[in-house]
Amino acid sequence: MDYKKRMEEIAAELLKHQHLYYVQARPEISDKAYDRLFDELANLEKRFPQYASINSPIRRVGSDLDNTFPEKTHGVPVLSLDKLYHPEELGQWLLKTAAAAASNIGFTIEEKIDGASIVLYYDRGELQYALTRGNGLLGNDVSANVRTISQVPLRIAESSPLAVRGEIYITRPDFECFNSGMAEKYANPRNLAAGSLRNLKSALTAKVPLNIFVYEGFFQNESIPDHLDILQRLAQLGFRVNPRLGFFSDDDAKRLQARRMFPAITAAPLASVQEYLRRQAATRRELPYDIDGLVVKVVEMNIRQELGTTAHHPRWAMAYKFDSPQGRTILLDIQVQIGRNGRVTPVALLKPVALSGSTVTRATLHNQDYINMLELGIGDEVSISKRGDVIPAVDDVLEKGDSHPSIYKIPEYCPFCSTPLVKEGAHHFCKNDTCPERRRRGLNYFCAKEQMDIEALGEKTIALLFAKGWVQSIPDIYSFDYAMLAGEEGFKEKKIARIRAGVASSKTRPFARVLAALGLDGVASAAANALIAHGFDSMDKIIAAAKKNDWEIFAAIEGIGETTGRLLVGHFSKPENLQLISSLKEMGLKFATEEKAAPRINNAFAGQIWVITGSLAKFIPRSLAAAEIEKRGGRVLENVSTRTTHLLRGANPGSKLARAEKNHVKIISENDFLRLLRKK
Numbered sequence: 001m002d003y004k005k006r007m008e009e010i011a012a013e014l015l016k017h018q019h020l021y022y023v024q025a026r027p028e029i030s031d032k033a034y035d036r037l038f039d040e041l042a043n044l045e046k047r048f049p050q051y052a053s054i055n056s057p058i059r060r061v062g063s064d065l066d067n068t069f070p071e072k073t074h075g076v077p078v079l080s081l082d083k084l085y086h087p088e089e090l091g092q093w094l095l096k097t098a099a100a101a102a103s104n105i106g107f108t109i110e111e112k113i114d115g116a117s118i119v120l121y122y123d124r125g126e127l128q129y130a131l132t133r134g135n136g137l138l139g140n141d142v143s144a145n146v147r148t149i150s151q152v153p154l155r156i157a158e159s160s161p162l163a164v165r166g167e168i169y170i171t172r173p174d175f176e177c178f179n180s181g182m183a184e185k186y187a188n189p190r191n192l193a194a195g196s197l198r199n200l201k202s203a204l205t206a207k208v209p210l211n212i213f214v215y216e217g218f219f220q221n222e223s224i225p226d227h228l229d230i231l232q233r234l235a236q237l238g239f240r241v242n243p244r245l246g247f248f249s250d251d252d253a254k255r256l257q258a259r260r261m262f263p264a265i266t267a268a269p270l271a272s273v274q275e276y277l278r279r280q281a282a283t284r285r286e287l288p289y290d291i292d293g294l295v296v297k298v299v300e301m302n303i304r305q306e307l308g309t310t311a312h313h314p315r316w317a318m319a320y321k322f323d324s325p326q327g328r329t330i331l332l333d334i335q336v337q338i339g340r341n342g343r344v345t346p347v348a349l350l351k352p353v354a355l356s357g358s359t360v361t362r363a364t365l366h367n368q369d370y371i372n373m374l375e376l377g378i379g380d381e382v383s384i385s386k387r388g389d390v391i392p393a394v395d396d397v398l399e400k401g402d403s404h405p406s407i408y409k410i411p412e413y414c415p416f417c418s419t420p421l422v423k424e425g426a427h428h429f430c431k432n433d434t435c436p437e438r439r440r441r442g443l444n445y446f447c448a449k450e451q452m453d454i455e456a457l458g459e460k461t462i463a464l465l466f467a468k469g470w471v472q473s474i475p476d477i478y479s480f481d482y483a484m485l486a487g488e489e490g491f492k493e494k495k496i497a498r499i500r501a502g503v504a505s506s507k508t509r510p511f512a513r514v515l516a517a518l519g520l521d522g523v524a525s526a527a528a529n530a531l532i533a534h535g536f537d538s539m540d541k542i543i544a545a546a547k548k549n550d551w552e553i554f555a556a557i558e559g560i561g562e563t564t565g566r567l568l569v570g571h572f573s574k575p576e577n578l579q580l581i582s583s584l585k586e587m588g589l590k591f592a593t594e595e596k597a598a599p600r601i602n603n604a605f606a607g608q609i610w611v612i613t614g615s616l617a618k619f620i621p622r623s624l625a626a627a628e629i630e631k632r633g634g635r636v637l638e639n640v641s642t643r644t645t646h647l648l649r650g651a652n653p654g655s656k657l658a659r660a661e662k663n664h665v666k667i668i669s670e671n672d673f674l675r676l677l678r679k680k
């Protein structure tokens with residue numbers, strides 16, 4: 001058998017059916033028949049990888065190998081659009097443009113799809129590569145991800161070079177559905193579409209229901225005189241062209257022709273443009289996808305040529321944007337912040353701009369993925385808004401500056417300790433526990449209101465103490481002689497006394513606060529409280545479990561789970577942490593909850609030693625059950641031993657159950673326990 005030929009045949013057949021299914025929505029063969037062909041080709045490609053084409057339909061499912069997104073030069077100028085915000089302004093622009101043209105002019109009005117911009121490059125009938133817009137000159141090669149989008153034709157019946165511009169988007173219902181299953185949620189469909197184009201693994205992109213609409217075509221060996229002809233050609237080649245199209249001209253023949261080519265088109269004289277814009281704006285929420293405006297374009301290519309372009313946008317097109325940006329400003333720089341746990345957060349330093357009642361100078365950029373998604377570089381003009389009306393966010397690039405690189409990259413090394421940064425999930429981390437910045441941030445966290453609440457030790461004072469080398473670690477807060485601050489500006493006697501008093505009174509904070517204030521990864525106040533509620537009411541008990549490497553005992557606690565369970569074992573077996581804890585203990589901080597002896601009801605459980613395992617239905621937290629036992633003269637211990645007499649067994653018991661069975665301990669269900677409590 002000629003395998004090469006057979007593979008080509010199946011590939012062509014599959015691409016045809018993919019197009020019928022995903023673009024035309026009128027499949028001709030059953031899913032089963034399709035799958036059979038698909039499997040046959042997949043098997044042949046495994047046997048004869050040398051015959052597999054880059055545009056094999058198998059590419060639609062993507063790959064698990066890590067993508068790279070090298071920068072590539074655009075073969076056509078990828079211009080942006082000038083924009084206006086009011087239909088009247090657009091009406092004026094239209095009249096001015098029509099007057100400037102020598103002949104009768106026509107305009108299309110297209111929806112401005114709010115997704116991710118893409119340029120598809122074809123040659124010899126094959127998709128060669130696909131680039132993001134980037135800075136307009138260079139884009140990122142995201143071909144492997146784009147090939148997974150079933151609506152993107154991989155082969156076309158056009159052998160000359162062709163570049164096609166379009167927008168990748170996801171519908172709102174698909175977004176809601178897909179996003180609900182994601183660990184890290186996307187703020188809107190646009191961010192998900194743009195993020196998906198930059199997935200490291202194309203197999204992940206293949207799972208996202210992405211769509212494309214194309215809106216410009218550059219046929220290299222042909223000059224097509226009219227934008228409508230180009231759109232029609234693109235549709236004939238198998239591209240998805242948005243059928244919601246308006247055509248406006250005072251030339252009756254041109255309107256007639258437009259209706260012949262696109263039966264669904266709205267064709268009307270120029271005078272009705274403003275009304276059309278208003279109606280589209282008013283009904284945009286009825287669409288299943290987001291549009292952020294409309295695009296008005298001259299259709300005649302010769303008039304486009306006459307009008308020309310600026311470096312940034314064509315003079316023959318104009319965007320009518322529905323919402324003016326809340327604020328616009330320049331991204332001056334990006335600061336790399338390192339948190340106490342080493343997580344890197346890039347922060348935008350913005351040219352100060354007034355926005356709903358305050359001046360905005362900074363906004364978080366979350367992580368490298370967010371920056372990539374926006375294709376954001378220093379010097380760009382950006383739009384900003386206040387999310388939830390408080391936290392400023394960078395929403396979009398309005399105009400690229402000409403910085404290099406055009407997309408900002410988080411540095412490879414920690415700016416504070418020069419340790420190489422490591423990427424884990426979406427974030428970069430400084431993994432150096434002794435990084436000075438991490439330690440300084442750790443001190444801030446310890447003293448903050450939510451933790452030890454040492455009000456007099458604010459960020460500024462800590463920065464000073466840290467820079468002087470006086471307070472480098474948490475125990476230093478308690479051992480430093482604050483009299484030494486007397487020579488410093490702003491530290492009069494009163495202020496120093498306030499610091500001393502604040503530090504002293506922080507020693508009365510309860511164990512839960514102290515535990516959380518240590519700032520250990522995964523041990524914030526919720527976890528600290530959960531531990532204590534489940535019987536880990538002293539540091540000694542926690543350390544004892546950690547020493548035994550018993551992460552499961554932690555993991556069984558509701559709200560802790562395996563990840564934190566393992567972290568706890570790690571934290572509390574680390575010598576430096578144990579050292580820290582013992583120093584702080586010596587200084588008088590609380591490392592156990594204060595015992596409040598429960599009033600005795602009777603002595604029904606006297607002499608008994610109980611252990612509790614699993615989760616209880618009635619006694620939440622578990623310490624409530626322990627209290628009932630103690631009120632009846634029994635004792636409750638953490639672990640099963642030869643002295644244990646009773647095991648209270650909840651749902652999903654841990655390893656304690658097996659140990660109890662081995663030691664012939666009486667095993668009591670929660671219902672039996674309730675019955676015992678009722679007995680006098």
Ligand code: IVH
Pocket residue numbers: 079080081110111112113114116117118133166167215216295314317
């Ligand atoms: S035309 C020179 N048409 O809007 C042609 N753009 O700021 C310029 N967009 O990068 C683009 N729908 O990502 C055009 N029907 C449409 C569009 C559209 C969405 C996006 C595109 C472009 C941005 C312009």
